[in-house]
Amino acid sequence: MSEQPYVIEMRHITKIFGTLKANDDITLQLRRGEIHALLGENGAGKSTLMSILFGLYDPDEGEILKDGKPVKISDPNDATALGIGMVHQHFKLVENFSVLDNIILGNEDTVFGFLKKSTARKKVEDLSKKYGLAVDPDAIIEDITVGMQQRTEILKMLYRDNEILIFDEPTAVLTPQEIDELMQIMKNLAAEGKSILFITHKLNEIMEVADRCTVLRKGRYIGTVDVKNSSKEELSEMMVGRSVNFEVEKKPAKPGKAILDVQHLSVKSTSHPKDAVRDVSFKVRAGEITCIAGIDGNGQTELGYAITGLAKAEHGHILLDGEDITKKSILYRAEHGMSNIPEDRHKHGLILDFSLEENIVLRRYREPEFQNHGFIKFDEVRKYADRLIDEFDVRSGAGALSSARSMSGGNQQKAIVARELDHEHKLLVAIQPTRGLDVGAIEFIHSEIVKKRDEGAAVLLISLELDEVMSLSDRILVMYEGELVGELDPKKTTVQELGLYMAGAKKDKIKEA
């Protein structure tokens, strides 16, 4: 490439928090009109680097150059003034405003203090035509699809004439079709001269869309490669620091009798009038990991809620080890052998204001081991918590007494996994058990789940991660729009075939009743 200055150059950025070097001498060079991927595991320092670029942190060392000239970005307003915009993973939209209102929010034209939307509407329509961003300016955000919400976010940046667009894990919430559309949009934007920083840890997407890729590992700069001349294997090795074995070590399953038997189950949706789960029947056998795969929002959450008792079943029955538990309380289910790693660790899994030890006995404090006539045996609780913290390597500031809120997400998740796996159970309902964790923690949790399976527990895994579905499960059931549309054997199927089922392009009649 020529000597033209980079549109954004971050030189030798170092950022230290206490004893931890979150960014250690990182250099990132973004060319005009390129799509530049930023790859790294959780905790690799991607977010810190982007926070520095966005003015949320001051770097301890290093400088930022815009078009070759040093600039100082001390708050997000500076970043906006320099034309830097960001699409967050979770959108910053006002749910009950229209698309147009959201786009102009904070940047409104007024006439004598009254809103004047006509010029804004013209501009938004032009932009959406130019870049192929199909939106309805008058639709209300809560009524439109996630994909259209994301396009609204992109239009927000374009409306403000941002030149540097940061996409923070934009595909995590999208369906495969929407991902394709987004990739096309990104290419259009780059072709029109916008520079894109694309944060992700999905290698396929990088291979498809990015021009160059910068890899970070544990706060350090590993390198920048031309994607054309690289491979998935090379990138993953750069990211993790060793060649990655995505396979989970496990022996063939020895399925026993059915522990969980779901019969013609229907569950109401919380968000729309139709049932989220429609007439679903399946069995989970002892010594087997059965996985419900599907794209987010196809009824898996509601299915998990119904099985664990957090939501009522509309129709049908749920049998646990032969006993009908459809109408039983959560407590009853837990006491009769059901463990549950919940989908949302902050909403359900933890009491964030409680200490770690209080959270570790959250499901067991009633047992005689931990209470005497209603008085909690604090010594026993401490001993038990210390044992689990040690066995599961839960790291925190003050051990058993740390506030759960102060712990990192991975360690919070480990604490939940420890609590649920240690509790004696016949059935483990694991919903997104490795969500947001790094490769090391994922391997550990997977091996623990396999161990439980080998000890004879039935495991129901509900996961959105294709890799996890393929490597961990013994049997895959695909859920699409509230129905089970396919049963697959992970050893015989491919990710592509699984994807077709997940997208609703292929459907089987499930025989099992």
Added chain:
Amino acid sequence: MKKLTEKQGFKSVRASILCILAGLLVGFVVMVILSFVNDWITIGDAFHGLAILLGGPFSSGTAQYIVTNLGDMIFYATPLIMTGVSVAIAYKTGLFNIGAAGQFLMGTMGSLLVALNINTSGKPVLGILVWILALVVGALFGMIWGAIPGFFKAVFNVNEVIVCIMTNWIAANIVSWVFGAMPNLVNSGSGKSGYLITTAVTGNGTPKAGLDKLFSGSYLDFGIIVAILLAVLIYVMLTKTTFGYELRACGANKYGARYAGMNEKRNIILSMAIAGGLAAVGGAIYYLNPGIEFKFSSAYSKLPDYGFNGIPAALLGSSNPIAVIFVSLFIRYLSIGGDNLTSAGYNKYIADVIIALIIYFAGFSRLFNDILSRRRKAAPAADTAQRGAIAAAVSSVKPADPEKKPETTEKLIEPEKPKNDGKEAEE
């Protein structure tokens, strides 16, 4: 071992003391300003006034007065302790019991219906039994009254504040109505209108338990012992038992409590019933004192005095029942001082202004704490100013998320793209 200064309790006490000092300071400024505005008050009076206020019961001249005033201070703190603990336990369960006023009145009504309708004059042993019965009936009235908003909250998800406010007014009018229909209980003495007779007439007054010897001339009675015992009991219940653990879990995260298999609806109703019972005992022990007359007509005009003061007591005491005892005593300490302010030329209500200021500052106690904690840590990477800037910047780009308050530097290491669904950065 953790250092004392790092304990949560120490931080709460430190913050409360700061609130008090800030309130006193601003109150003093008000007094100084008044001394400039008013001809009959000098700047010297302002200092004199502050001294009287700080002296509380001790600023009241002769030794006899001091003893009597101390006793009264403790007596008047008694109902405040009960309503304070009432608000505190509800708050620990995530509920705002603004209905302590109505529960207080219902407790008063229940206990007086018993204590004034049964005459045991001259039979002291029987009198004590009737007193106990009156207390229990009063508590039951309050428990039922408190359970009503709890029930609506748990079953129909109606905001407890709205139902509490309604039950307050209903209680006030029921009390006026019921006693209005009982002319035999009305004090027909000269110059009296709308007052009930006292328990001194029927012989069911709260026993003095020797406290009248210690604090001669004051109203103080056994009620304070009941209040302290109940506050300690509630403290033990909240911190040491599985029931308290459940209540706190429901308050901190009701979804998590449900997931853990707790019956959060039952816990909400129970918590409100207990809160109601506590406020009611406050009313009962106050009016069972043989020296205190209950004005049953237009009871609603008294609502704020009775129950609402429990809210600041709980707030200033960080919802800790033991702390509420001390806070209540302190509030009464200041108001006794306020009663003596006239000697410095000030209206006695200036004491109420200062108490109000202190409570107002209590709202900032978390801020005080944060400022102090920040200075103490003096993390090399994030000095105060920068953290403030980060906080401001973060809040400008992400919506306020009550689930996440950055509390440690650890949390700030990876600010992560704001995620509302609970995903979080790894270390």
